[in-house]
Amino acid sequence: xxxxxxxxxxxxxxxxxxxxxxxxxxxxxxxxxxxxxxxxxxxxxxxxxxxxxxxxxxxxxxxxxxxxxxxxxxxxxxxxxxxxxxxxxxxxxxxxxxxxxxxxxxxxxxxxxxxxxxxxxxxxxxxxxxxxxxxxxxxxxxxxxxxxxxxxxxxxxxxxxxxxxxxxxxxxxxxxxxxxxxxxxxxxxxxxxxxxxxxxxxxxxxxxxxxxxxxxxxxxxxxxxxxxxxxxxxxxxxxxxxxxxxxxxxxxxxxxxxxxxxxxxxxxxxxxxxxxxxxxxxxxxxxxxxxxxxxxxxxxxxxxxxxxxxxxxxxxxxxxxxxxxxxxxxxxxxxxxxxxxxxxxxxxxxxxxxxxxxxxxxxxxxxxxxxxxxxxxxxxxxxxxxxxx
Numbered sequence: 001x002x003x004x005x006x007x008x009x010x011x012x013x014x015x016x017x018x019x020x021x022x023x024x025x026x027x028x029x030x031x032x033x034x035x036x037x038x039x040x041x042x043x044x045x046x047x048x049x050x051x052x053x054x055x056x057x058x059x060x061x062x063x064x065x066x067x068x069x070x071x072x073x074x075x076x077x078x079x080x081x082x083x084x085x086x087x088x089x090x091x092x093x094x095x096x097x098x099x100x101x102x103x104x105x106x107x108x109x110x111x112x113x114x115x116x117x118x119x120x121x122x123x124x125x126x127x128x129x130x131x132x133x134x135x136x137x138x139x140x141x142x143x144x145x146x147x148x149x150x151x152x153x154x155x156x157x158x159x160x161x162x163x164x165x166x167x168x169x170x171x172x173x174x175x176x177x178x179x180x181x182x183x184x185x186x187x188x189x190x191x192x193x194x195x196x197x198x199x200x201x202x203x204x205x206x207x208x209x210x211x212x213x214x215x216x217x218x219x220x221x222x223x224x225x226x227x228x229x230x231x232x233x234x235x236x237x238x239x240x241x242x243x244x245x246x247x248x249x250x251x252x253x254x255x256x257x258x259x260x261x262x263x264x265x266x267x268x269x270x271x272x273x274x275x276x277x278x279x280x281x282x283x284x285x286x287x288x289x290x291x292x293x294x295x296x297x298x299x300x301x302x303x304x305x306x307x308x309x310x311x312x313x314x315x316x317x318x319x320x321x322x323x324x325x326x327x328x329x330x331x332x333x334x335x336x337x338x339x340x341x342x343x344x345x346x347x348x349x350x351x352x353x354x355x356x357x358x359x360x361x362x363x364x365x366x367x368x369x370x371x372x373x374x375x376x377x378x379x380x381x382x383x384x385x386x387x388x389x
Contacts, residue, residue: 096368097358098361098362098364098366098368099143099144099368100140100143100144100145100330100357100361101144101145101146101147101371101376101377102145102146102147102148102149102330102371102376102377102380103140103145103147103148103149103330103332104149104151104329104330104331104332105137105148105149105150105151105332105336106120106151106152106153106331106332106333106334107127107128107133107150107152107155107158107163107164107167107334108127108152108153108154108155108157108158108334109121109122109123109124109125109126109152109153109334110122110125110152110153110154110157110158111152111153111154111157111185112154112157112185112187112188113154113185113187113220113221113222114220115207115209115219115220115221115251115292116219116220116285116292116293116294116296116297117219117251117253117278117279117285117292117294117297118220118284118285118291118292118294119279119280119281119284119285119292119294120151120152120153120284121284121285121290121291121292122153122291123284123291124334126334126335127158127163127334128334128335128336130163130166130167132353133167133336134167134170135353136332136336136351136352136353137167137170137171137175138175139352139353139356139357140352140357141175141177142357143357143358143361145177146177146178146179147177147178147179147180147181147380148171148177148179148180148181149181149182149183150164150167150168150180150181150182150183151182151183151184152183152184154184154185154187154188155182155183155184156184156188156189156193157188160188161188161189161190161193164182165193165196165197168180168182168197168200168201169197169200171200172200172201172202173200178202178380178381179202179203179380179381180200180201180202180203181201181202181203181204181205181247181380182201182203182204182205183205183206183207183249184204184205184206184207185206185207185221185228186206186207186228186231186232186235187226187228187231189235189238191238194238194239194241194242194244195242198238198242198243198244199242199243201244202244202245202380202381202382203244203245203246203247203271203380203382204235204239204244204245204246204247205247205248205249205272205274206232206235206246206247206248206249207221207248207249207250207251208221208228208229208232208248208249208250209221209250209251209252209253209256210255210256210259210261211229211259211261211264212256212259213227213228213229215255215256215259216228216229218255219253219255219256219297232248232268233268236268236270243382243387244382245271245382245385245387246268246269246270246271247270247271247272247273247274248265248268248270248272248273248274249274249276250273250274250275250276251276251277251278252275252276252277252278252299252304252307253278253297253298253299254278254296254297254298254299255297257299257303257306257307260310260311261311261314262310262311262313262314265311265314265316265317266314269316270316271316271385271387272316272318272378273314273316273317273318274318274320275307275308275311275317275318275319275320276320276325277299277301277304277320277321277322277325278294278297278298278299279322279325280294280295280298280344281341281344281345281346282343282344282345283345283346284345284346287345301321301322301323304319304321305321318375320374324370324373324374325374326341326342326370327341327342327365327366327367327370328366328367328370328371328373328374328376329341329366329371329376330361330364330366330371331346331364332352333346333348335348335351335353336351336352336353337349337350337351337352337360338352338360338361338363338364338366339364340363340364340365341365342365347363347365349361349362349363349364350363
């Protein structure tokens with residue numbers, strides 16, 4: 001009797017080992033071929049494994065509000081990610097199920113600039129392996145994501161933009177997302193990147209806080225011989241040539257508050273000019289453990305309104321004061337944890353790779369109504385924009 005049980009156990013182990021070997025070989029061959037495609041049977045296998053992992057988590061009685069796992073475990077391939085199981089759990093409990101329609105993925109914190117007001121600073125150098133990042137993006141798509149925005153740090157810094165390019169291509173070609181966008185300081189972008197990946201990108205947003213190069217240097221957007229304003233015009237030309245919608249982001253602060261940017265913005269003619277009020281985040285640009293001291297950059301709500309009034313003739317301007325920004329963004333950090341900024345700091349959820357999107361997003365502090373009110377959903381696919389290139 002015991003001999004039979006032992007033999008059956010050995011057979012099961014050998015079968016599992018054989019299956020794992022086949023899966024590993026298939027994925028290795030796909031990787032060597034440079035393909036992002038996966039067979040349906042592999043995708044079904046992953047979904048089934050995530051479902052089993054979710055059920056195991058539910059039966060373990062662990063506190064779902066516990067702080068996210070550490071750096072070593074956040075990228076564990078065998079952890080129970082995914083949100084396929086428990087579809088009706090939020091409805092049964094009377095909770096409104098949140099949808100990650102638009103997600104800002106800060107996959108790296110490293111940057112080559114030192115902007116004094118930066119609120120997502122280089123506290124770690126961690127970047128998820130490419131396949132784990134793709135797995136998380138697939139989970140977000142399955143949960144309802146329509147737009148992904150890649151940011152940092154500086155997203156073109158890691159692997160000279162190749163890592164970012166592969167993610168952009170994966171999101172547009174494999175996940176078929178309506179909108180894929182990037183926020184960058186622009187200093188590391190080369191034309192070759194547009195040649196390789198421009199067709200997969202809907203919007204490129206370049207951060208520019210001043211059209212006075214001396215002010216940019218004071219702010220921290222200066223690096224060697226690169227002229228930030230001249231580079232902005234070069235990037236504008238590439239976006240036009242490679243059919244990528246061009247956007248500008250500006251943080252209004254103490255040093256650019258009195259500047260009139262009207263003519264420069266009109267000359268560049270972006271699809272959107274996002275204008276933010278300088279924001280303080282505990283532990284990032286103010287307070288204990290912060291890598292920046294942003295207090296000297298802060299302006300009042302009234303001063304911010306004065307800047308907006310001066311630029312009311314710029315049709316593409318989209319203003320966002322700190323009150324509008326609060327709770328209306330879904331921010332995903334380098335470990336794929338949602339960041340809750342309600343208390344003026346960044347409190348992380350568990351990683352979506354470990355607990356799935358539906359569970360992690362509950363602790364994001366995200367307010368869907370605030371997202372809609374600030375115009376978070378707009379015409380964000382370059383096909384729908386119908387631009388005159």
